[in-house]
Amino acid sequence: EPEVTQTPSHQVTQMGQEVILRCVPISNHLYFYWYRQILGQKVEFLVSFYNNEISEKSEIFDDQFSVERPDGSNFTLKIRSTKLEDSAMYFCASSKRGGNQPQHFGDGTRLSIL
């Protein structure tokens, strides 16, 4: 069964550095998402992306964050000038369409900011 893949599984970065998290969504899916889960807290929506532009973003997704689909297969989340509070598990998801189509999640990237 096709799945969403995320790399790396664990990323350790110094505070203030830039980090790029990578995702390969399911190939025939058109909508892409990033979520994060701070340790001990709920999974929170960051951003959705469709047709090469952001379709929706949360309050968390400020100017520090950006997303990109650099080619036909990858979907990336960039965090500029990381902060300690950015430490979390970041999940990528994709769906065939928006709305009632279920989102399929990757295994996540654990981001640790030192």
Add this chain to the structure above:
Amino acid sequence: AQSVTQPDIHITVSEGASLELRCNYSYGATPYLFWYVQSPGQGLQLLLKYFSGDTLVQGIKGFEAEFKRSQSSFNLRKPSVHWSDAAEYFCAVGPRGSGYALNFGKGTSLLVTP
């Protein structure tokens, strides 16, 4: 404000016993409803979804959930739990109409005892 509540943080059941995990939501209109499971070190796997129609929905791994509009609930059930069902379970809702962000509950951690 829109919210998803999973009242039980931890639940312990004996193997072979029945299981019910609770989920309540507060939304302006009936949202799309999902249950996801997260095993340690894994991503979020979709168990089942409700969009419309029959209020009792069947999912994978022998799980089912019942939508009750009058109670704003979408409880997950399994008649006989297996040790491999030990995991974190998340209820999630998505808005009808515009927007695709899933709003997750805080999760219920299931422990299965021999």
